[in-house]
Amino acid sequence: MHCRTLVFFLLLMSLIGRAQTDSLVGRTEIARYQGDKTGAVSLTFDDGIITQFTVARPILDSLDLKATFYVITGKIRGSFGGRFIGRNREDILREAAEQPTDSTNFYERASLIAFTGTSEAVDYHSRAGAAYESGQVREAYRLMDEAYGKLLNGKLRDTDAVVFHDNAVDTTTWRDLRQYQADGHEIASHTVTHPRLAVLDEANLLYELEQSRDDIRRHLGPEATFSAEGPYGTEDERVMRYAHQIYPALRNRMPAPYLAELNRGSREAPGAQDKEYVQWQRGPTDGTSLKTMKSWIDTILAHDNVWLVEVFHGVDDYGWAARPGEELEDYFGYIKEREDHLWIAPFATVTKYIREREATTVSSHLSEGTIKSTLSGQLDHSVYNVPLTFKTYVPEGWQAVTLRIVSDPPSERILTVQTDGSGSYVRYNLLPGTPGWLIRASDR
Numbered sequence: 001m002h003c004r005t006l007v008f009f010l011l012l013m014s015l016i017g018r019a020q021t022d023s024l025v026g027r028t029e030i031a032r033y034q035g036d037k038t039g040a041v042s043l044t045f046d047d048g049i050i051t052q053f054t055v056a057r058p059i060l061d062s063l064d065l066k067a068t069f070y071v072i073t074g075k076i077r078g079s080f081g082g083r084f085i086g087r088n089r090e091d092i093l094r095e096a097a098e099q100p101t102d103s104t105n106f107y108e109r110a111s112l113i114a115f116t117g118t119s120e121a122v123d124y125h126s127r128a129g130a131a132y133e134s135g136q137v138r139e140a141y142r143l144m145d146e147a148y149g150k151l152l153n154g155k156l157r158d159t160d161a162v163v164f165h166d167n168a169v170d171t172t173t174w175r176d177l178r179q180y181q182a183d184g185h186e187i188a189s190h191t192v193t194h195p196r197l198a199v200l201d202e203a204n205l206l207y208e209l210e211q212s213r214d215d216i217r218r219h220l221g222p223e224a225t226f227s228a229e230g231p232y233g234t235e236d237e238r239v240m241r242y243a244h245q246i247y248p249a250l251r252n253r254m255p256a257p258y259l260a261e262l263n264r265g266s267r268e269a270p271g272a273q274d275k276e277y278v279q280w281q282r283g284p285t286d287g288t289s290l291k292t293m294k295s296w297i298d299t300i301l302a303h304d305n306v307w308l309v310e311v312f313h314g315v316d317d318y319g320w321a322a323r324p325g326e327e328l329e330d331y332f333g334y335i336k337e338r339e340d341h342l343w344i345a346p347f348a349t350v351t352k353y354i355r356e357r358e359a360t361t362v363s364s365h366l367s368e369g370t371i372k373s374t375l376s377g378q379l380d381h382s383v384y385n386v387p388l389t390f391k392t393y394v395p396e397g398w399q400a401v402t403l404r405i406v407s408d409p410p411s412e413r414i415l416t417v418q419t420d421g422s423g424s425y426v427r428y429n430l431l432p433g434t435p436g437w438l439i440r441a442s443d444r
């Protein structure tokens with residue numbers, strides 16, 4: 001044998017030898033989803049529509065499912081309501097009479113028009129917003145000229161009343177919301193008045209985002225200020241730049257290298273992405289059948305990385321794309337029956353888990369009959385407090401183990417050993433702030 005061939009041969013043998021001894025025993029991994037489930041589901045409800053709380057919530061509670069409710073804070077009594085922040089409205093109106101809408105005044109006019117007291121004016125605001133966000137900027141300017149023309153001619157009533165989007169009836173109180181939160185649901189912000197954020201000027205945009213957060217913090221505590229949803233599922237970049245500084249997570253967008261975002265408008269199906277996670281947003285509209293909704297659940301179960309984020313609006317008699325309570329009961333039951341394979345949790349909870357897993361490194365090794373594991377990561381554990389699921393492979397023959405957490409005071413639990421195609425393992429949940437733990441065969 002040639003000398004160089006011999007060296008290569010020896011190197012190869014040593015690599016093979018290492019691969020054989022380098023089994024999974026002593027290794028610890030963090031499960032992709034809590035409980036080592038196949039996929040995750042977050043049920044989210046927008047707009048704080050009364051029947052979401054009176055019809056859908058009791059169904060969820062009867063099945064012990066926890067959901068997320070994005071509420072419009074300005075219409076809840078005891079909050080700061082909607083208002084226009086800026087110059088004197090007479091000055092703005094006078095200017096509008098003389099100067100057509102253009103890029104220098106559009107945001108200000110689109111911000112003010114929503115507060116001129118009629119549903120028609122609010123409609124002008126949202127139509128201009130829709131046009132603007134779909135790239136029809138000229139049409140958005142034209143709509144403003146038309147709206148201000150009507151205002152100036154007295155064809156739109158000019159009052160201080162705030163007209164809320166799609167929410168004629170709402171009697172939910174902060175006290176009710178506190179109770180729902182205590183029951184395990186997430187209550188979070190959907191802004192103060194549900195505007196088209198993309199056409200607001202800076203002052204009004206900040207007011208909608210910050211005032212809503214402040215009211216939620218005051219009434220529900222800081223944990224309710226983690227996630228939010230900007231109305232109409234906006235993905236406007238300018239809005240996202242502001243909003244991401246105010247809320248740690250937005251359902252609208254959450255760019256991350258490990259996450260594929262298939263948002264509500266996307267026609268792409270999960271499965272073609274090679275990311276660690278796929279956030280797949282679906283929401284029933286008027287024409288969506290129950291069969292289609294159930295097929296979303298079947299689709300997640302056919303993959304191992306999909307997080308289905310469902311977006312609901314109306315329920316029974318109120319709200320956009322309203323679904324009958326009976327249908328929701330059937331659908332939520334279908335989800336619940338698959339809970340062995342699905343992690344069903346609020347939007348903020350799943351977001352935190354994913355970020356914790358991505359930011360945490362677990363090192364583990366077996367020595368003298370003990371597997372010692374430690375965690376490292378940079379997250380703020382007062383916020384990132386969702387337990388991670390760990391899976392540690394143990395030597396063959398171990399029946400049960402003692403898990404000893406190195407904390408003050410230390411704690412211990414006994415775990416049963418399970419097996420899969422890769423060997424024997426134990427599975428357990430620990431907070432991401434846990435510094436370290438020991439696993440050894442239990443004699444109990």
Ligand SMILES: [Zn+2]
Nearest residue numbers: 046047231232
């Ligand atoms: Zn909405």
